[in-house]
Amino acid sequence: MNQNDRQPAETQDKNGPATGKVTLRIWRGDENGGEFKDYTLDAQEGEVVLDVVHRVQSEHAGDLSVRWNCKAGKCGSCSAEINGVPKLMCMTRMSDFSSGEPITITPMRTFPIIRDLVTDVSFNYEIAKKVPPFTPGPKEPDGTYRMAQRDIDRIQEFHKCIECFLCQNVCHVIRDHEENKANYAGPRFFVRFAALEMHPLNTNNSLGLLKEEMGIGYCNITKCCTEVCPEQIHITDNAIIPLKERVVTANYDPLAWLVTKIRRKTGRNTSST
Numbered sequence: 662m663n664q665n666d667r668q669p670a671e672t673q674d675k676n677g678p679a680t681g682k683v684t685l686r687i688w689r690g691d692e693n694g695g696e697f698k699d700y701t702l703d704a705q706e707g708e709v710v711l712d713v714v715h716r717v718q719s720e721h722a723g724d725l726s727v728r729w730n731c732k733a734g735k736c737g738s739c740s741a742e743i744n745g746v747p748k749l750m751c752m753t754r755m756s757d758f759s760s761g762e763p764i765t766i767t768p769m770r771t772f773p774i775i776r777d778l779v780t781d782v783s784f785n786y787e788i789a790k791k792v793p794p795f796t797p798g799p800k801e802p803d804g805t806y807r808m809a810q811r812d813i814d815r816i817q818e819f820h821k822c823i824e825c826f827l828c829q830n831v832c833h834v835i836r837d838h839e840e841n842k843a844n845y846a847g848p849r850f851f852v853r854f855a856a857l858e859m860h861p862l863n864t865n866n867s868l869g870l871l872k873e874e875m876g877i878g879y880c881n882i883t884k885c886c887t888e889v890c891p892e893q894i895h896i897t898d899n900a901i902i903p904l905k906e907r908v909v910t911a912n913y914d915p916l917a918w919l920v921t922k923i924r925r926k927t928g929r930n931t932s933s934t
């Protein structure tokens with residue numbers, strides 16, 4: 662079985678295995694292939710999927726590889742596909758599933774397998790290196806920086822990103838098209854670019870980079886990324902669409918773009934798209 666055969670049918674119920682047995686059907690393997698293995702354990706009250714994976718590891722399969730850190734939904738390490746749905750294992754309650762049905766856990770499909778549930782997400786770190794740093798303009802004559810509260814509020818949600826890469830995992834531009842990775846940043850990084858582009862003090866212009874190298878034009882705003890974000894960031898509506906609009910304006914209405922840049926440099930930034 663190769664990596665693209667790791668997908669179970671999407672099923673999900675809300676009845677909850679509070680007592681009795683639960684079965685985890687976990688994909689075991691590496692870059693050379695693998696298979697699903699079933700592990701049946703006693704259900705325990707209040708557990709999340711990651712708890713049960715840990716019990717599988719300690720009681721049945723000491724060599725099971727799984728990545729995690731915080732068990733609090735904040736480190737972004739424990740991303741996986743649970744019954745075919747991309748989720749954080751530490752934030753998915755066992756009570757979300759019906760008794761008796763095996764719960765299938767597979768690694769994220771978009772990234773190469775290292776082993777079992779652990780994938781190689783270094784693609785994302787390579788993209789991160791290409792994002793220009795925050796570069797504030799000159800200070801006010803009194804030596805301070807001033808920002809309108811509405812501009813700060815606008816970018817606040819982008820800073821909630823925990824880099825779980827679930828949005829990258831579901832983005833069809835790269836999920837089924839490995840060849841696109843060379844020319845595409847993906848939703849997590851469009852969020853990062855939006856945080857920089859909309860920051861009232863940042864003077865870096867990334868619109869050319871977004872168009873030419875980061876492939877924002879490939880995104881056809883299907884919103885799949887938004888649907889899986891555990892931080893409920895409005896990736897498509899609040900980051901990608903405004904960025905697309907700015908890219909279009911810079912390319913087809915350069916005068917409007919220039920006015921925006923001058924306003925920013927002179928501290929007269931507004932909340933326009």
Ligand code: SF4
Pocket residue numbers: 831832833834847848879880881882883884885886887897901
């Ligand atoms: S909205 Fe764009 S970035 Fe998000 S999943 Fe769809 S194509 Fe990918």
Ligand code: SF4
Pocket residue numbers: 821822823824825826827828829848849852886889890891892893894896
């Ligand atoms: S934007 Fe949301 S889904 Fe994407 S990496 Fe950040 S937290 Fe995860």
Ligand code: FES
Pocket residue numbers: 729730731732733734735736737738739740749750751752
């Ligand atoms: S272990 Fe940190 S987000 Fe799940």
